[in-house]
Structures are given as structure tokens and as C-alpha cells.
Amino acid sequence: MMDVERIVRIALETGAEEVAARRVESRDKQVRFSRGGVDIVNTWQTVSTGVFIATDGRTTGVEIKRGEDPKEVLEKAVRFCRRLPENRDFVGLYPGGGGSREPDPFHLEDIFDAVKEAMDAGRREGVKRISGELYLSDEKVELATNYTTREERRSFLITTVRAFNEEGTTGQASTHVADEDSYKKWGPGFVGEKAAKLASMNRSVRQGEEGNYTVLFDPLCFGALLSEVSEALSAFLVDTGMSFFINLLGERVSTDGFTLYDDPLRPGGGARGFDDEGAPTRRNLLIEKGILKSYLHTHSTAKKFSTSTTANASGGRIMSTLLPEGWQPFLAPGRRSWEDILGDIKRGLYIANTWYTRYQDLRAGDFSTIPRDGIFLIEDGEIKEAWGGVRISENMLKLLKNVKDVSSEALPSHWWGEARRAYSPHVLVDNVKITKAR
Amino acid sequence: MKDVAEKALSYGEGKADYLEIRAERKRYSVNFLKNGILVASTEGIERGFAVRALVGGGMGAAYTDSVRMEDVKKAVDEAIKIARAAEDLSSVRMAEEEAHVDFWEVKEKEKITDMDNAEKVERLQDIDSSLAEKGFILARSQQLIDSILEKHILTSEGTEVSSRLPQVEYYYFIIAKTEKGSEQAYNQLAWSGGYEGWKRYSPEEWVTREAEILRRVIEGGRALKSGVMDLVVGPEVTGIAAHESSGHPSEADRILGREAFLAGESFIKPEMIGERIGSEVVNVVDDPTVEGSFGYYLYDDEGVPARRRYLYKEGKINEFLHNRETAAVLGTVSNGAARASGWSREPIVRMSTTFVEPRDHTVEELIEDVKYGIYMKSFTEWNIDDIRFNQKYVGREAYLIEKGEVGDPVKRPIIELTTRTFWSAVDAVGRDLEFVGATCGKSDPMQGVNVWIGGPHMRLRNVYMRW
Numbered sequence: 001m002m003d004v005e006r007i008v009r010i011a012l013e014t015g016a017e018e019v020a021a022r023r024v025e026s027r028d029k030q031v032r033f034s035r036g037g038v039d040i041v042n043t044w045q046t047v048s049t050g051v052f053i054a055t056d057g058r059t060t061g062v063e064i065k066r067g068e069d070p071k072e073v074l075e076k077a078v079r080f081c082r083r084l085p086e087n088r089d090f091v092g093l094y095p096g097g098g099g100s101r102e103p104d105p106f107h108l109e110d111i112f113d114a115v116k117e118a119m120d121a122g123r124r125e126g127v128k129r130i131s132g133e134l135y136l137s138d139e140k141v142e143l144a145t146n147y148t149t150r151e152e153r154r155s156f157l158i159t160t161v162r163a164f165n166e167e168g169t170t171g172q173a174s175t176h177v178a179d180e181d182s183y184k185k186w187g188p189g190f191v192g193e194k195a196a197k198l199a200s201m202n203r204s205v206r207q208g209e210e211g212n213y214t215v216l217f218d219p220l221c222f223g224a225l226l227s228e229v230s231e232a233l234s235a236f237l238v239d240t241g242m243s244f245f246i247n248l249l250g251e252r253v254s255t256d257g258f259t260l261y262d263d264p265l266r267p268g269g270g271a272r273g274f275d276d277e278g279a280p281t282r283r284n285l286l287i288e289k290g291i292l293k294s295y296l297h298t299h300s301t302a303k304k305f306s307t308s309t310t311a312n313a314s315g316g317r318i319m320s321t322l323l324p325e326g327w328q329p330f331l332a333p334g335r336r337s338w339e340d341i342l343g344d345i346k347r348g349l350y351i352a353n354t355w356y357t358r359y360q361d362l363r364a365g366d367f368s369t370i371p372r373d374g375i376f377l378i379e380d381g382e383i384k385e386a387w388g389g390v391r392i393s394e395n396m397l398k399l400l401k402n403v404k405d406v407s408s409e410a411l412p413s414h415w416w417g418e419a420r421r422a423y424s425p426h427v428l429v430d431n432v433k434i435t436k437a438r
Numbered sequence: 439m440k441d442v443a444e445k446a447l448s449y450g451e452g453k454a455d456y457l458e459i460r461a462e463r464k465r466y467s468v469n470f471l472k473n474g475i476l477v478a479s480t481e482g483i484e485r486g487f488a489v490r491a492l493v494g495g496g497m498g499a500a501y502t503d504s505v506r507m508e509d510v511k512k513a514v515d516e517a518i519k520i521a522r523a524a525e526d527l528s529s530v531r532m533a534e535e536e537a538h539v540d541f542w543e544v545k546e547k548e549k550i551t552d553m554d555n556a557e558k559v560e561r562l563q564d565i566d567s568s569l570a571e572k573g574f575i576l577a578r579s580q581q582l583i584d585s586i587l588e589k590h591i592l593t594s595e596g597t598e599v600s601s602r603l604p605q606v607e608y609y610y611f612i613i614a615k616t617e618k619g620s621e622q623a624y625n626q627l628a629w630s631g632g633y634e635g636w637k638r639y640s641p642e643e644w645v646t647r648e649a650e651i652l653r654r655v656i657e658g659g660r661a662l663k664s665g666v667m668d669l670v671v672g673p674e675v676t677g678i679a680a681h682e683s684s685g686h687p688s689e690a691d692r693i694l695g696r697e698a699f700l701a702g703e704s705f706i707k708p709e710m711i712g713e714r715i716g717s718e719v720v721n722v723v724d725d726p727t728v729e730g731s732f733g734y735y736l737y738d739d740e741g742v743p744a745r746r747r748y749l750y751k752e753g754k755i756n757e758f759l760h761n762r763e764t765a766a767v768l769g770t771v772s773n774g775a776a777r778a779s780g781w782s783r784e785p786i787v788r789m790s791t792t793f794v795e796p797r798d799h800t801v802e803e804l805i806e807d808v809k810y811g812i813y814m815k816s817f818t819e820w821n822i823d824d825i826r827f828n829q830k831y832v833g834r835e836a837y838l839i840e841k842g843e844v845g846d847p848v849k850r851p852i853i854e855l856t857t858r859t860f861w862s863a864v865d866a867v868g869r870d871l872e873f874v875g876a877t878c879g880k881s882d883p884m885q886g887v888n889v890w891i892g893g894p895h896m897r898l899r900n901v902y903m904r905w
Contacts, residue, residue: 030883034695035695035696038496039530041498041524044500044502045504045516046501046503061478065483067505067506080479084479085559129695131695131696162699164695242577242611320470355824356823357821358821359819360622363577366819368821370821391821391830435904436828437856
């Protein structure tokens with residue numbers, strides 16, 4: 001019997017009515033580099049056991065640490081839970097199980113060789129220095145509820161490289177891979193080379209001009225925006241009133257060429273076979289040809305919305321509650337190559353990356369975000385010059401409705417802690433408002 | 439945990455050029471109320487060890503959540519092993535520092551452990567009821583988090599610093615909606631100490647007042663014609679500008695490129711000390727020792743004593759924030775800015791309480807000298823580029839100033855300007871001083887650290903405002 005099954009049994013004996021226990025054993029390793037050398041190597045060896053407990057309509061979560069007596073911790077947690085007011089959002093755990101994903105664990109023989117590969121790929125003409133990281137995550141996850149017991153290995157590699165040219169301007173690339181084929185295509189060599197190429201192009205930067213532009217977004221940049229879209233599709237946030245997708249189910253939110261999935265079955269940094277209440281994950285169609293088809297659900301939010309769970313229940317670090325979370329947004333590719341799309345742009349911009357996306361009206365979707373690592377003016381289908389100092393000041397729904405084209409290949413994109421690991425093609429959007437500092 | 443850390447340090451003695459063991463134990467409770475429903479309520483203990491080793495120029499760190507001696511010894515071995523493996527690719531050094539042996543703590547008047555969870559939930563429910571009664575606050579999200587952090591920092595150089603830090607944090611995000619539109623507000627009211635701090639902020643009054651402000655902005659807030667005008671900013675706006683465009687660019691790890699691939703670098707270069715960046719009335723400081731502050735500490739996470747740092751002094755770039763690693767590169771000593779957000783993170787250069795030093799004006803004096811301008815008391819959307827030069831703040835509570843009088847509410851005024859433009863435009867600084875809490879994000883894996891931001895009111899001349 002797994003530890004998590006034993007924990008569920010003890011919790012039920014202690015008086016809990018429903019229990020979801022999740023044990024995550026992590027062996028993570030990270031190498032960070034800058035200024036031509038390695039800054040630090042970090043390793044983590046942790047075992048985290050979080051337990052979600054429901055009794056009498058009340059819910060709580062508790063962490064059982066290594067060496068602690070589970071019975072003692074759980075008795076205390078159940079007593080604590082009984083004194084709480086009802087959690088009227090909770091209707092019960094997913095009353096089933098399943099999920100058959102059995103990926104081969106991803107591993108690297110020597111992480112330093114991979115670091116050197118990224119650094120070497122980034123060393124090209126015009127690149128003065130590079131900075132970046134390789135993060136290898138390897139988790140063994142066990143989950144038990146009243147209704148099921150599941151386990152799987154989740155392992156992946158994140159590679160991020162930022163290249164600086166002699167002017168101090170930059171190019172950046174960042175991917176997540178979880179299998180050998182993806183590693184060969186999008187691993188450290190690809191990331192280093194792409195970052196260096198962008199840095200080589202990003203020269204003689206001049207201050208950009210305000211206006212409304214046709215913009216071709218790089219997958220890294222649009223992946224970060226997809227992460228925002230994924231967040232707003234949480235049924236919990238919709239129910240709370242904190243989403244720009246409220247009351248839009250079945251409505252047009254984008255154009256025919258825009259079809260978005262949450263796809264945790266695709267190999268990658270967001271892949272998983274089951275969610276934190278034991279529901280088997282699947283490829284969920286969220287936006288089909290521009291029509292909003294589904295929010296992201298747990299079993300409880302699904303009941304509230306009279307539908308079925310999408311298996312997106314996340315218990316956070318210690319399973320204190322179960323809320324919907326997108327695992328791995330996947331924007332379906334279109335037909336044309338991104339080079340062909342760029343070739344047809346009369347006047348517009350290519351934006352490689354962005355950061356610091358913030359909202360002034362979350363409910364309406366009004367936001368701004370700051371492009372970086374390559375903003376290029378396109379004229380007559382060719383990149384003419386590099387810009388700096390601009391900001392995208394937009395509305396998320398307007399931006400989605402102005403999607404003009406989606407390129408033929410979706411790339412894995414990972415962009416820091418604010419964004420989810422996504423798959424995004426290049427995306428062409430009309431009429432994007434660009435502002436700048438005065 | 440301290441005895442385990444001591445034994446682990448002895449075990450690793452002589453095997454690395456520098457060895458540091460940080461043991462942390464945090465007791466916490468979290469309550470999360472959404473639209474009147476208690477979505478999460480939990481309490482527990484988080485604990486673990488961080489081991490850092492420097493071998494040659496290689497730095498390795500190993501983290502474990504086990505408190506068993508053999509596992510912490512394994513972490514020591516691992517940190518030394520990976521530091522050695524990185525030695526050929528690295529040239530990390532640490533600046534000289536005296537060994538310090540000390541204990542510090544923040545006392546609570548109303549102890550966190552004496553506060554029953556039922557009362558915490560009740561406080562959130564009372565605020566929620568007050569908001570719900572208004573009828574126009576459609577989205578109400580609140581969290582009440584408290585914690586007591588016990589920490590021990592031991593190094594092979596003889597440093598041995600222990601601490602006990604209680605903290606309380608109240609966070610809200612509300613959205614008001616009427617037929618005329620919607621507006622949002624959020625804030626973190628947070629402090630070090632016990633529940634006596636609740637009275638300082640009076641969250642119920644604070645949030646219900648905020649709700650009424652949002653209604654007034656929706657119902658009567660006007661968008662004006664964009665143009666150059668004077669601007670009076672409140673402490674929250676002063677604070678976010680101090681944090682984003684003075685604190686962050688003064689972090690020496692950014693200046694040196696160690697954060698380049700994520701959080702970015704800085705428009706400030708090492709040789710820019712003494713260069714003018716703002717007007718003579720501008721002093722921006724970062725000070726971990728401000729009593730009751732959310733970023734409070736007396737020794738940093740490398741065991742270096744904390745002190746006030748003048749980042750911009752009389753409008754000139756004056757001092758960077760350092761840990762021992764960045765100080766070594768720039769040939770100086772650490773000024774105690776090394777912080778790790780928890781036991782599973784490395785200490786990097788961070789802010790604490792970043793604010794503009796108050797001067798001589800009353801708020802009335804700042805406003806009475808404005809013929810036509812905007813009074814932006816607080817902000818909602820904001821962002822800044824990754825060298826901390828191009829920034830934007832959107833007003834949340836804002837009013838028109840005409841002939842020295844504060845008038846009607848103004849809807850979402852925007853300033854989008856450079857760091858130099860912002861600080862150069864300041865011509866007068868108020869004598870008031872207020873702070874709010876914030877969680878500052880940096881690094882990968884992400885490290886969110888507790889800070890205060892704040893300052894007095896300030897007046898800026900001839901700023902381009904847009905709508």
C-alpha cells in the first residue's frame with residue numbers, strides 16, 4: 001500500500017468524509033549562468049505530502065512532513081476543519097479515477113554538457129555575452145482519494161537563454177521539453193541559437209512610434225499571452241467575477257483560425273495524466289474556431305456550471321483547496337509558415353517576447369505589457385529596423401478578436417514564473433495599440 | 439533545528455572554502471474568503487534546510503525538507519559535490535565579512551498564536567458583509583495570512599545568527615460594477631509583529647472606503663484631454679515608483695547581469711555612482727530596520743547586519759544593494775541585502791522597505807500651488823521594463839486639481855514615462871509618510887519576498903498625462 005492510501009484510510013477513520021492525499025517526491029536540479037560562467041548549481045531533494053480534507057461540507061488542507069505521525073496531524077486537521085464555516089463551493093471530490101499516461105522519465109546524462117551546448121549555440125557573431133538556465137525537474141507523484149489511487153512520473157527540462165550583443169540589446173528563447181524528440185528539436189541547442197539570432201538582429205535600436213500596428217507575435221511572446229487567457233478561463237475566476245470571459249460561453253471571442261486547447265497529454269512541462277482530485281486528464285477544447293466552448297473545471301466548479309470536470313483541479317503546494325488551473329495551453333497551428341505570414345505584412349511589427357503583463361480592469365480585460373528581446377519594424381514583408389521603449393496597451397478580448405493568422409508549427413514556450421508552459425505558433429494580430437514613454 | 443544545523447556544519451568543516459547552513463521553521467495560517475465563501479482555511483508548519491557551499495569559484499546549493507541528521511549531511515555533501523563540479527565553469531567570490539553571533543526578534547503585543555482561527559474568519563466575513571451590502575461590489579476576494587518564522591544562519595566563518603519574525607498580511611481584491619462600468623482595487627496591508635497591527639490599518643474601514651472610491655470613479659470619474667500638467671502623487675504611487683525605478687535598478691546583481699535572463703538588468707551601470715537621476719529634493723532609501731515593516735530584518739540571510747541604504751541621494755545615484763557575491767565583484771563589502779524567500783531558495787540581492795524620505799511640505803501646500811493638474815492618490819495597473827527605465831502607472835483614486843483645489847474624480851489617468859523624467863519632475867516632497875505591504879517577485883525559481891513600499895506625497899511638474 002502506498003503512503004497516500006494509508007493517509008486516506010487514517011483520515012477517514014479520523015472522521016473525514018472525503019480525502020485527497022498527494023505525495024510529491026522531487027529531485028530537481030538547476031544550473032544558472034551569466035557573464036560567461038556558471039553562477040550557481042541548485043539541487044532540491046524534497047518530499048511533500050499534502051492532504052485535502054472534507055467533512056460536513058467544510059474543507060481544509062494540511063501538510064504531513066517527513067517524520068511526522070500522520071494520525072496526529074490528521075486528527076488535528078479534522079478537528080480544525082469541523083470548526084470552520086461551510087465551503088459552499090465544494091460539492092465533493094471527483095467520484096472516479098483513471099488516467100493512463102506513462103511517459104518515459106526524461107533525464108540528462110550530464111546537465112553541464114547541456115549547459116555547454118546552450119552556451120556554445122549562443123556564441124555566434126555579434127553576441128557578446130549570454131545568460132540563462134537549465135532546470136531539470138523530476139517528480140514522482142502519488143495521489144489517493146476515496147475513489148482512486150494514481151501515480152506517475154513527471155519530468156521535463158526548461159532551457160532559457162538570453163543573448164546580449166555589443167550594444168547591450170538582446171534576444172531570448174525559452175522552451176520546455178519532456179522527451180528525446182522534443183529535446184533534439186527544441187532543446188539547449190535550439191534555444192541558444194534562437195536567442196543569439198534574435199540578438200544579432202536586434203541592433204541599432206531606435207525608439208518606437210506610437211500607433212496601431214499589425215503585429216506578428218513570436219511563440220514565446222504569444223505563449224505568455226495564452227497563459228493569461230488560460231488563467232481567465234478558470235471557472236473559479238469566472239464565478240468570482242474576476243475574468244474577462246464572464247458570460248461568453250458559446251459566444252465568439254476570437255476569429256475562425258483560433259482554436260485553443262488545454263492539452264496535458266502532450267509531452268511537455270505541463271503534462272500530467274490525472275489532476276489533484278484523481279480525475280483523468282484529457283485534451284480539452286476551450287476555444288473552437290473562435291467560439292468559447294469551455295471553462296477549466298474541477299468536479300465542484302463543473303457542478304456549479306452544470307457540466308463535467310475538465311480535470312483541471314489543482315491543490316497548490318499543500319492541497320489547501322482545489323481550484324481549476326490550466327495545465328498546458330496549446331494553440332492549434334494554422335496552415336502557413338510564419339515566414340510566409342511575415343512576408344505578407346505591408347507595415348507592422350514582429351515582437352519576440354514580453355513581460356510584466358498587468359490589468360487596469362481584469363473584468364473587461366484592459367491590460368498593458370512590455371515587449372522585450374526584439375521588437376522589429378516590418379515593411380513590405382521584410383524586417384527593416386529594431387525598436388525599443390514601447391508598450392502594448394490593449395484589451396485582451398479585442399486582441400483575440402483581431403487574430404488574423406496562426407502559423408503552421410506550435411513551439412513549446414516557457415516564460416518565467418508568471419506564465420504557464422504553453423505551445424504556441426507565431427500569431428498575427430491586427431490593430432494592436434502601441435504606446436511609449438514620454 | 440539549530441542543533442542539526444550545527445552538527446551538519448561541523449560535518450562539512452574543511453571540505454569547502456565557505457559553507458553556510460540556513461535552517462527555517464515557519465508556522466503559518468491562511469484564510470481565503472471569496473464572495474462570502476471560505477474557499478481555503480489551513481494552518482501548518484513549513485521547514486527545511488538550505489546548504490550553500492563555495493569550492494574554488496563554484497557555488498553549489500542543496501535544499502532538503504528533511505530534519506534527519508543524515509539527510510542534512512547528504513545535503514552538505516551534495517552542495518559541495520556540485521560546487522566542485524561547477525568549479526571549472528565558475529568564478530564566484532564572496533566579499534570579506536566579520537563573523538556575527540546574535541539573536542533578534544520582533545515582539546508581538548497581541549500574539550498570533552492567541553488569535554483563534556474562528557476570529558480570523560469572522561473578521562474576513564464582517565468585511566465581506568459590509569462590501570456585499572453595498573450591492574455594487576461584485577467580486578470580493580480576501581486573504582488573511584499570518585506566520586512566525588524562526589531562522590538560524592550558520593557559516594563556516596563563525597557567523598551564527600538566529601531570529602524570530604512574526605508577520606500578518608491582509609490582502610484584498612475587489613471589483614465594483616454599476617451600469618456605467620467597472621473598476622478594481624487591491625492592496626496588501628501587512629506588517630511585522632502581532633495582531634496589534636490590525637488597528638494601524640483598520641482593514642474594514644480601509645476596504646469599505648475603497649469601495650466607495652471605486653463607485654465614485656465609475657459614476658463621476660471623467661477622462662480628460664491628454665497633455666502636459668502638474669501631478670501630485672500619494673504615498674502608494676510614491677512607493678511603487680521608489681520600489682520599481684529606484685530599488686530594482688539599484689540591485690547589484692541586476693547591474694552585474696546575474697539576473698539578466700529573467701528579471702533583467704538595470705539602466706544603472708557600475709560607473710554611474712554620483713550621476714544625477716532626479717531633482718535635489720529626492721532621497722530614496724531602502725531600510726530593513728524600519729520598525730514594524732513587512733520587510734523587516736536585522737541581519738540578512740548571509741548573516742550581514744542590516745542598515746539604511748541611500749539609493750538616490752539628493753537626486754543622484756548613491757549606493758547599490760549588495761550581497762557578498764556582488765560586493766566582491768565591485769570591490770566593496772555587503773550592505774546586508776541578501777534575502778531568500780524561504781528555506782528552498784538561495785539568498786540573492788533584494789529590497790526591504792523602499793521609500794522616499796519625507797521633507798517639508800504639507801499635502802495642502804503641495805496641492806495649493808498647482809493651477810491645473812491631477813492628484814493621483816493610488817494606482818492600479820503598473821509595469822516597468824526590464825532595465826527599470828520605462829514605466830507606467832494608472833491612477834485608481836485620482837482627482838482634478840484646479841487653482842489649488844481638489845475637485846472631481848478623474849477616471850484612470852495614465853503616466854507613462856522614464857525613470858529620469860519621473861524623478862527629475864519632482865519639485866516638492868511632503869512631510870507625511872505611509873506604507874503598504876507588497877510581495878516582490880524576482881529570480882527563478884520565483885522568490886516572492888515581503889516588502890513595504892511607501893513614502894510621502896510628492897509634487898511633479900509638467901508631466902505628460904494621458905487617457
